[in-house]
Amino acid sequence: MTPRWTEAELADQTGRTVLITGANSGLGLRTAEVLAGHGARVLLACRSAERGAAALERVRAVAAGAAPELVPLDLADLASVRKAATSVRELTGDALDVLVNNAGVMATAKGKTTDGFELQFGTNHLGHAALTWLLMPALRGGSGARVVTLSSLAATGARIRLDDLNFREHSYNAAAAYGQSKLANQVFALELDRRLRAAGSSVISVAAHPGYTATGLGDAMARSYRNPVVRGTIMGFSRLGEALLAQQADRGTLPQLYAATQPDVEGGDYFGPDQLFGARGWPTKVRPLAAARDLATATALWDLTARLTNVTPDPQ
Numbered sequence: 001m002t003p004r005w006t007e008a009e010l011a012d013q014t015g016r017t018v019l020i021t022g023a024n025s026g027l028g029l030r031t032a033e034v035l036a037g038h039g040a041r042v043l044l045a046c047r048s049a050e051r052g053a054a055a056l057e058r059v060r061a062v063a064a065g066a067a068p069e070l071v072p073l074d075l076a077d078l079a080s081v082r083k084a085a086t087s088v089r090e091l092t093g094d095a096l097d098v099l100v101n102n103a104g105v106m107a108t109a110k111g112k113t114t115d116g117f118e119l120q121f122g123t124n125h126l127g128h129a130a131l132t133w134l135l136m137p138a139l140r141g142g143s144g145a146r147v148v149t150l151s152s153l154a155a156t157g158a159r160i161r162l163d164d165l166n167f168r169e170h171s172y173n174a175a176a177a178y179g180q181s182k183l184a185n186q187v188f189a190l191e192l193d194r195r196l197r198a199a200g201s202s203v204i205s206v207a208a209h210p211g212y213t214a215t216g217l218g219d220a221m222a223r224s225y226r227n228p229v230v231r232g233t234i235m236g237f238s239r240l241g242e243a244l245l246a247q248q249a250d251r252g253t254l255p256q257l258y259a260a261t262q263p264d265v266e267g268g269d270y271f272g273p274d275q276l277f278g279a280r281g282w283p284t285k286v287r288p289l290a291a292a293r294d295l296a297t298a299t300a301l302w303d304l305t306a307r308l309t310n311v312t313p314d315p316q
Contacts (some may be wrong), residue, residue, distance in 0.1 A: 001264060004282045006254065007034050010261055014039030014065050017092050017142070018260065019135070021045045021073060021128065022103025024055040027150070027210055030253040031100060032059045032068065035260070041066035043091065045073040045084060045103070075103055075127030077114040078309055085134035096138035098260050101128040101149040101185070107174040110167070117308065118166040120174075124181035129188055129305045136314035139203045147205045148259045149189040151270075152182035153212070153278055155289060160184055162300055182209075184301060186270070186288055191298035193267040199315035204267035207288065208259045211273035211280050213252025247273070247280040255283040 002009065018035050022028040023044035036042045036059045044059065046052030052070050059068040071087055074080040088096065104124045113122035132147055139145040158179030164170055167177065186207050193205035255271040270288045275281030291297065306313050 001258070001262070001283070001285060005258055005262075006282075007250075007257055010034065010038050010257065012039050013261065015143075016097040017041045017043070017066075017095065018098040018100065019043040019045055019071070019088055019096060020100040020102055021075065021131070022047075023059075024048060024051040026249055027213065027253050027256065028100070028102040029055050029058065030249045031102065031256060031260070033062050034253065034257060036060075036063040036065070036068050039065035040098075042068040043071050043088060044068060045071045045088075047072075047074045047076075047103075073103075073131075074114075075131070076119065076123045078127070078130055078311075079114070081127055081130045082134060082311075085131055088135060089138045092138050092141075094138045094141040095143075096135060097142040097145050099132060099135055099139060099145075099147045100256060100260055101132065101147065102256065103128075104150065104181075106154075107178045109174065110172045112166075116166075118172075118177055120177045120181040121165050121184065124178075125184035125188065126305060126309055128185065130309040130311045132188075132192065133309075133311050133314045136203070140201065142203075145203045146260065146265070147189070147192065147203070148256055149185050149192075149205070149207050150256060151186040151189070151207050151209045151292075152178075153209060153272075154179045155183040155186055155209075155292070158183040158291070160187070160291075160297060160301060162297075162304060165304075183289065183291060186292040187294075187298050187301050188305070189270075190268055190288060190292055191302050194298070195302075195313075195315045197267060201315060204265070206259045206265055206267065206269045206271070208255040208271040208283075209278070210252035210255060211247065211276075211278055213247050213249060213280075251280065251282075258283040 023032045024046040032042045073084040111119035189207035272278045272286045273281035274284035
């Protein structure tokens with residue numbers, strides 16, 4: 001890959017259709033703006049109608065091709081995931097070229113999804129896995145289609161507790177729950193690609209992470225805590241850390257943009273920043289975590305995800 005690759009080297013994306021989850025802010029919004037600005041038809045999948053509408057206007061203002069469209073999606077509600085998948089298949093005529101599983105919640109106070117799962121695991125992994133499986137017919141109808149799933153440096157050292165994903169037996173730890181969910185994202189991306197290859201599919205699955213990037217997730221994390229002192233403390237430290245150490249979204253978005261668009265990307269690849277142990281820099285191919293490459297964990301997580309979401313895996 002090209003050293004110090006930037007969005008300026010991005011080829012024309014006219015004729016390609018891209019769905020981006022969490023496209024109302026941060027990495028998702030920046031990804032939507034860049035791809036729309038290079039001619040792609042962008043579908044913005046957002047939970048908040050108000051914030052989604054504002055993001056849609058921003059993307060529409062820079063779009064160089066087809067007008068962007070908004071798709072309501074709450075990843076913490078599997079009924080919403082099913083509805084969104086049906087809508088996307090109808091909007092695209094079962095021809096989707098890129099799915100960017102970007103949305104996420106980070107280190108939130110203990111909470112549950114609509115379906116009763118631990119909030120971070122349910123949103124970051126289960127919602128995206130279900131959406132991906134449900135959209136596979138549309139991806140097979142796309143051209144050179146690929147799925148890009150966002151992991152995180154927080155996956156390093158994390159553990160997936162297959163017997164206690166919802167922290168019923170263990171004390172809830174916000175950071176551990178976040179790490180578990182982002183490791184699950186990485187495991188899923190690799191296992192999906194293995195199964196696509198075994199099925200002889202032309203669709204590929206890859207993963208990316210943004211390093212330490214100022215995305216607004218810190219403020220969202222802080223707002224999830226009811227105690228005003230805790231909320232203020234978390235917000236203060238988060239903003240200080242981002243101001244001193246984090247790179248901006250335009251740089252942090254580069255790994256997922258590369259993964260979503262470049263012709264040399266292969267199934268199972270993982271991309272992240274190349275400096276400060278992956279915390280910042282330019283996009284480069286990095287080695288997935290050993291825990292993410294474990295085949296037994298991948299098989300168990302794949303099967304458990306199917307049972308929990310009640311969605312038939314595709315490919316089977």
